[in-house]
Amino acid sequence: MTRCAVYGTGSWGTAFAMVLADAGCEVTLWGRRAALVDAINNGRTNPDYLPGVELPEAVRATTDPARAARDAEFTVLAVPSQTLRGNLAEWAPLLPADTILVSLMKGVELGTAKRMSEVIEEVAKAPAERVAVLTGPNLAKEVAARQPAAAVVACADEAVARRVQTACHTAYFRPYTNTDVVGCELGGAVKNVIALAVGIATGMGLGDNAKASLITRGLAETTRLGLAMGADAHTFAGLAGMGDLVATCSSPLSRNNTFGTNLGRGMTLQETIAVTKQTAEGVKSCESVLDLARRHGVDMPLTETVVSIVHDGKPPLVALKELMARSAKSERH
Numbered sequence: 569m570t571r572c573a574v575y576g577t578g579s580w581g582t583a584f585a586m587v588l589a590d591a592g593c594e595v596t597l598w599g600r601r602a603a604l605v606d607a608i609n610n611g612r613t614n615p616d617y618l619p620g621v622e623l624p625e626a627v628r629a630t631t632d633p634a635r636a637a638r639d640a641e642f643t644v645l646a647v648p649s650q651t652l653r654g655n656l657a658e659w660a661p662l663l664p665a666d667t668i669l670v671s672l673m674k675g676v677e678l679g680t681a682k683r684m685s686e687v688i689e690e691v692a693k694a695p696a697e698r699v700a701v702l703t704g705p706n707l708a709k710e711v712a713a714r715q716p717a718a719a720v721v722a723c724a725d726e727a728v729a730r731r732v733q734t735a736c737h738t739a740y741f742r743p744y745t746n747t748d749v750v751g752c753e754l755g756g757a758v759k760n761v762i763a764l765a766v767g768i769a770t771g772m773g774l775g776d777n778a779k780a781s782l783i784t785r786g787l788a789e790t791t792r793l794g795l796a797m798g799a800d801a802h803t804f805a806g807l808a809g810m811g812d813l814v815a816t817c818s819s820p821l822s823r824n825n826t827f828g829t830n831l832g833r834g835m836t837l838q839e840t841i842a843v844t845k846q847t848a849e850g851v852k853s854c855e856s857v858l859d860l861a862r863r864h865g866v867d868m869p870l871t872e873t874v875v876s877i878v879h880d881g882k883p884p885l886v887a888l889k890e891l892m893a894r895s896a897k898s899e900r901h
């Protein structure tokens with residue numbers, strides 16, 4: 569039986585562990601807190617992140633990272649993007665030498681502006697051919713309810729992407745493969761920033777035209793950044809780009825979207841953080857995405873606007889007026 573380790577017992581780590589188990593794998597989840605690990609092993613639930621969902625028997629949990637790593641053909645990483653480097657430094661010496669590392673994370677590291685697969689390659693000293701990324705429109709609660717979804721597995725080595733695809737293919741979860749790792753990762757990270765923008769628009773009471781315009785122009789600036797970084801433009805029309813933007817920007821299940829809605833309604837950043845129980849990656853990654861854009865000389869006005877609202881306290885109404893007053897342009901700019 570295929571053995572998988574999943575590091576992170578949050579909503580997506582747990583939901584994806586279910587997918588792997590449903591696809592026939594034996595999964596060990598690593599979690600920080602003994603009480604949660606105990607609830608998973610003895611109660612067959614994750615009451616903190618997926619209450620009411622019964623976990624398959626093939627999902628077990630441990631607080632011991634070495635035990636999780638044992639004989640893992642696939643090592644899945646599902647912790648917040650900004651803690652990955654520190655976490656993986658501890659786990660890397662425990663991992664089997666030939667394990668395939670799979671990133672579920674949708675963020676860019678603050679300070680270094682590195683994508684998660686780059687952090688993994690660096691910290692685990694793994695070649696790109698052993699690092700895959702799983703992304704796409706995959707709201708954890710829907711996947712945990714076994715509602716149909718498609719996803720993308722990206723890896724520089726297509727044969728490795730196919731192995732991951734096989735390991736997580738079920739009747740309700742349909743992964744495609746792609747070799748454009750840069751494009752797939754950027755699609756996932758930047759859509760969180762655009763979801764913040766769309767949430768802010770919702771909170772301000774703006775209409776569907778405004779939201780559709782934000783999604784579309786958000787995709788345009790994501791594609792611009794991707795092209796400057798060597799990604800394939802087609803990726804952004806796929807599940808990692810358009811697909812994830814549509815899901816995240818239209819769903820109240822999205823933490824980034826909800827975070828933005830609260831800001832748009834007039835909550836302060838501190839108040840919004842206080843009511844947000846789970847990871848909203850865009851809050852930190854908007855700054856690292858803007859950093860990436862500047863490093864590559866790419867104009868990303870929506871990302872810049874989100875940073876100015878979230879981190880510099882610019883009132884959303886002022887930001888809206890400024891965006892609308894930008895000089896007229898060609899759509900292909």
Ligand SMILES: NC(=O)C1=CN([C@@H]2O[C@H](COP(=O)(O)OP(=O)(O)OC[C@H]3O[C@@H](n4cnc5c(N)ncnc54)[C@H](O)[C@@H]3O)[C@@H](O)[C@H]2O)C=CC1
Pocket residue numbers: 576577578579580581582600617646647648649651655672673674675706707708709845846847849
């Ligand atoms: N929830 C979703 O619908 C989806 C989430 N993702 C991505 O998956 C990644 C993980 O997100 P979620 O599971 O949703 O987050 P979450 O907030 O539900 O869970 C985060 C997990 O990381 C753990 N954690 C927090 N700080 C930590 C630290 N310092 N060291 C070790 N562990 C720590 C938490 O205890 C928790 O188990 C994010 O990058 C997110 O963007 C991707 C697709 C879907």
Ligand SMILES: O=C(CO)COP(=O)(O)O
Pocket residue numbers: 674704705706707708760763812815816821822823824825847848849
């Ligand atoms: O990435 C996601 C869906 O694909 C989840 O979005 P949030 O992190 O905003 O909840």
